[in-house]
Amino acid sequence: MGVRWGNITDVAGIRVGHADHPAGTMGCTVVLAEGGAVAGVDVRGGAPGTRETDALDPLNLVERVHAVLLAGGSAHGLAAADGVAGWLAERGLGFAAGEVTVPVVPAAVIFDLQPGASFHAPGADLGYAACTRAVSGPLPEGRVGAGRGATVGKILGREHSCPGGVGNWAIALPGDGVVAALVVVNALGEVVGPGGDILAGARDPQTGQWLDTLSYWQQHPDAIPWPGNTTLGVVVTDARLNKAQASFIARAAQAGMARSIRPSHTLYDGDTIFVLATGEKDVPPALVAALAAEAMRVAVWRAVLAAGGALDRTGTR
Amino acid sequence: MGVRWGNITDVAGIRVGHADHPAGTMGCTVVLAEGGAVAGVDVRGGAPGTRETDALDPLNLVERVHAVLLAGGSAHGLAAADGVAGWLAERGLGFAAGEVTVPVVPAAVIFDLQPGASFHAPGADLGYAACTRAVSGPLPEGRVGAGRGATVGKILGREHSCPGGVGNWAIALPGDGVVAALVVVNALGEVVGPGGDILAGARDPQTGQWLDTLSYWQQHPDAIPWPGNTTLGVVVTDARLNKAQASFIARAAQAGMARSIRPSHTLYDGDTIFVLATGEKDVPPALVAALAAEAMRVAVWRAVLAAGGALDRTGTR
Numbered sequence: 001m002g003v004r005w006g007n008i009t010d011v012a013g014i015r016v017g018h019a020d021h022p023a024g025t026m027g028c029t030v031v032l033a034e035g036g037a038v039a040g041v042d043v044r045g046g047a048p049g050t051r052e053t054d055a056l057d058p059l060n061l062v063e064r065v066h067a068v069l070l071a072g073g074s075a076h077g078l079a080a081a082d083g084v085a086g087w088l089a090e091r092g093l094g095f096a097a098g099e100v101t102v103p104v105v106p107a108a109v110i111f112d113l114q115p116g117a118s119f120h121a122p123g124a125d126l127g128y129a130a131c132t133r134a135v136s137g138p139l140p141e142g143r144v145g146a147g148r149g150a151t152v153g154k155i156l157g158r159e160h161s162c163p164g165g166v167g168n169w170a171i172a173l174p175g176d177g178v179v180a181a182l183v184v185v186n187a188l189g190e191v192v193g194p195g196g197d198i199l200a201g202a203r204d205p206q207t208g209q210w211l212d213t214l215s216y217w218q219q220h221p222d223a224i225p226w227p228g229n230t231t232l233g234v235v236v237t238d239a240r241l242n243k244a245q246a247s248f249i250a251r252a253a254q255a256g257m258a259r260s261i262r263p264s265h266t267l268y269d270g271d272t273i274f275v276l277a278t279g280e281k282d283v284p285p286a287l288v289a290a291l292a293a294e295a296m297r298v299a300v301w302r303a304v305l306a307a308g309g310a311l312d313r314t315g316t317r
Numbered sequence: 318m319g320v321r322w323g324n325i326t327d328v329a330g331i332r333v334g335h336a337d338h339p340a341g342t343m344g345c346t347v348v349l350a351e352g353g354a355v356a357g358v359d360v361r362g363g364a365p366g367t368r369e370t371d372a373l374d375p376l377n378l379v380e381r382v383h384a385v386l387l388a389g390g391s392a393h394g395l396a397a398a399d400g401v402a403g404w405l406a407e408r409g410l411g412f413a414a415g416e417v418t419v420p421v422v423p424a425a426v427i428f429d430l431q432p433g434a435s436f437h438a439p440g441a442d443l444g445y446a447a448c449t450r451a452v453s454g455p456l457p458e459g460r461v462g463a464g465r466g467a468t469v470g471k472i473l474g475r476e477h478s479c480p481g482g483v484g485n486w487a488i489a490l491p492g493d494g495v496v497a498a499l500v501v502v503n504a505l506g507e508v509v510g511p512g513g514d515i516l517a518g519a520r521d522p523q524t525g526q527w528l529d530t531l532s533y534w535q536q537h538p539d540a541i542p543w544p545g546n547t548t549l550g551v552v553v554t555d556a557r558l559n560k561a562q563a564s565f566i567a568r569a570a571q572a573g574m575a576r577s578i579r580p581s582h583t584l585y586d587g588d589t590i591f592v593l594a595t596g597e598k599d600v601p602p603a604l605v606a607a608l609a610a611e612a613m614r615v616a617v618w619r620a621v622l623a624a625g626g627a628l629d630r631t632g633t634r
Binding site for chain 2: 043046047050052054055059062074075076078079081085095097098099102111113114115116119124224227228267268270
């Protein structure tokens with residue numbers, strides 16, 4: 001047991017695919033569980049853009065899903081889930097409703113539309129492309145897929161922010177199991193490292209140094225934060241979970257975001273975490289939950305480190 | 318004050334459009350509030366298929382939306398909301414996020430896929446078409462739009478069910494206001510009239526008479542009910558409501574379904590009600606809620622009466 005220097009694809013049955021929009025400004029990322037996975041979700045931010053989250057309520061019928069889709073494009077990007085549903089339908093994967101199979105594709109979007117840019121957003125074709133590109137090996141991180149247009153530190157607007165992106169991290173469970181997290185970091189707030197130092201965030205226009213978001217906001221309470229935010233996560237594990245446990249772990253993993261993003265879960269972030277449990281390892285769900293938060297915390301760091309803006313204090317980028 | 322023999326389009330600022338799929342087996346219905354409406358939602362059935370419902374949580378940022386989309390096609394039909402979003406975007410309607418406007422289109426689907434039929438479902442084009450066909454006058458009811466493929470009474474499967482469809486009803490509020498409901502009835506259970514008699518439901522294959530769903534289910538507890546169900550509603554009003562009040566009224570209106578559908582809100586129904594409040598009439602929200610349930614109850618009756626299967630006991634349809 002201990003930290004694994006791995007990817008969420010270390011969890012048996014999980015593949016991940018990124019697809020970037022041809023415009024180069026946004027994209028989408030699919031997490032495939034073609035063998036089916038018990039799923040949960042927790043929505044904690046104040047500006048979510050989601051699809052099929054009600055189906056995941058533990059009270060409700062659907063127990064297993066075969067994919068989760070994260071996308072840029074804000075609400076428009078929810079269309080990318082249509083392509084994932086199509087890809088699953090071609091393979092006969094979905095919820096078996098009598099003789100008919102219906103793909104249920106939970107999805108969420110980050111807000112990365114840019115003012116003045118010509119309009120485009122991930123559509124069904126991009127969601128389908130992400131499925132065709134899914135791999136079970138090491139994952140590209142940083143400014144790719146749903147993280148392509150991500151930024152962090154937007155209290156002064158997008159122009160003084162720093163690149164966000166995709167990160168992931170896996171932690172070993174007792175009995176050779178794994179719990180892992182993938183995250184798309186596009187937060188209003190900044191990413192803080194283990195010692196509380198800012199790894200990536202907003203830059204002071206005068207000095208080029210990192211700006212402390214909360215201090216600035218306290219001093220400028222009427223500042224309207226740039227609304228283009230949201231951090232999205234997917235926790236995967238081969239622990240055996242029921243649907244309520246999966247939702248509990250989604251909720252618990254939000255603590256990982258809270259520890260690495262400051263402020264997190266604001267009214268202007270749509271922070272949402274999905275859980276996919278593919279396996280049959282018997283591990284106490286409470287332990288899986290606590291480690292899921294740790295995996296999420298590290299995945300956030302990796303996202304901004306891979307995106308290239310972290311730790312760069314020159315302000316010259 | 319009293320019953321109005323009207324449509325939900327009697328509420329100022331509300332237009333409704335139906336679009337049927339060329340295959341003739343399903344469709345979609347959009348409720349437009351182009352001036353913006355405070356919105357709420359309540360999901361009560363066990364098998365929901367939804368989109369953008371998290372945004373409507375009263376805790377969250379988005380206060381007003383400009384459309385709600387109901388569709389057939391099960392989960393696939395959620396794609397029709399893409400077309401509504403496109404239609405709104407062309408008109409600059411949506412959530413104003415700084416300089417960018419993002420259409421938030423809450424949506425839900427009924428399950429009306431038929432085993433063995435060639436696959437098709439409402440897509441973005443059909444959602445867009447429904448917007449272009451929206452009217453402010455009297456509404457077609459019955460087997461049209463999202464109700465095109467709807468059926469009721471499916472304890473013995475779709476082949477022994479009876480047509481469902483779209484219904485609507487408006488009730489006057491004090492001060493010249495209106496609260497009204499539109500419903501797409503596709504329930505597992507049967508529709509019961511004011512006297513408790515079955516208006517539309519499953520038919521006994523031997524006698525052609527209505528079958529009492531719950532009695533049959535009690536006697537055949539291992540019967541797996543046909544999963545193709547779900548009743549969807551939209552309550553509209555020109556009362557002044559905040560977002561929490563709109564969600565409360567969505568919840569209250571579920572009582573209308575409960576009174577006219579038996580059993581309602583099953584594990585195999587994705588029963589969901591949206592609320593759109595367009596106006597500035599000062600009416601106690603508690604009264605609006607109670608009358609919303611009445612409007613919903615009557616709208617359910619109208620749906621099956623307009624669909625043509627109700628009260629027909631010959632079993633020849």
